[in-house]
Amino acid sequence: MMSEVQGPVHVAAEVVATKRIGGYRHLTLTAPGVPERFRAGNFVAVTVDGHVARRALWVHRVRASSAFGPTLDVVVEVRGTGTAWLAAQPVGARIALTGPLGRAFALPKEAVSCLLVGEGYAAAPLFPLAERLRERGCAVSMVVSAPDEARLLSALEARRSARSVTVLTADGSVGQRGTPADHLDDLVRRSEADVVYAAGPPSVLRAAAGAAERAGAWSQVAVEVPTPCGTGLCHGCPLSVVGEDGVDRVVRACAEGPVVRGDRVRWDAL
Structure with a gap:
């Protein structure tokens, strides 16, 4: 276990490995100070050449030591010019990066049964979470889902991370046919499950929170909304929630989130 150091840092990250796996590009980065501060559910924000808004990336894996020192892995799905630029960065490229950012997953104080539900590249933060939960003696089950096989993230790795794994694809190309909601x-x-953790698009998060509530379980969801700055300064990532006092309010997804209680999100607003 790496010691937890507080606060994000802004560094010049270096790409030390890059590979295409299915529909995604996996980048391994050195980013001095970031791996040591990382907790499962944190993200990093990177500056993209030619763009004002930064891109937020989930952290898929952190290594305390390697031939390059501490590293972190991120997963990029090409959706536009910014992510295309990121995915094209070669080994040796340097990228301005800030992290770790955001509120991480809260870990149970006792060894309980946990179900982790993820879809597509956004399932990335569940893998370091599974490691932390196993270290605490929790029984970990995982659901890894995607529209098709190409966009299924690390199903084999999931089998090493959890006692049981359910693979779902909407087109039935691998695993069971269907979506998490099904x-x-x-x-x-x-x-x-005593606790349900989820990461993915809103439909998956909402389904996970609803299933947890019906079963009397607690849920935490990692919400993904555009985060122009990633640090909370611009207030450009509004997330509608209901407070413990029952009053609706808008918080910043990058600062008060991205991890929030599933029963607190105003899903219709999202």
Whole structure:
């Protein structure tokens, strides 16, 4: 375990490895100070050449030591010119990076049963989370889903991270056919989950939070919304939630999130 150091840092990250896996580009970066501060659910924000808004990236894996020192892995899905630029960065390229950012997943104080639900590249933060939960003696089950096989993230790695893994694809190309919403009530029941963690598009997060609530379990979701600065300064990533006092309010997804309680999100607003 790396010691936890507080506060994000702004550094020149270097690409030390890059590979295409299915529909995604995986980048391994050195970013001095970031791996040491990272907690599962944090993200990093990178500056993209020619763009004002930065790109927020989930951290898929952190290594305390390697031939390059501490490193972190991020997963990029090309959706526009910014992510295309990132995916094209070669080994040796340097990228301005700030992190780790955001509110991380809260870990149970006791060894409980946990169900982790992820879809596509956004499932990335669940992998370091699974490691932390296992270290605490929790029973970890995972659901890894995607529209198709090419966009399924690290199904084999999931089998090393959890006691049981359910693979779902909407087109049935691998694993079971369907979406998390189709199977979650049954999976929460079968795993006897005390806590449900989810990362993915809003439909998956909402389904996970709903299934947890119906089963009397607690849920945390990693919400992904555009974060122009990533640090909370620009207030450009509004997230509608309901407070413990029952009053609706808008918080910053990059600062008060990205991880929030599933039963607190105003899903219709998202």
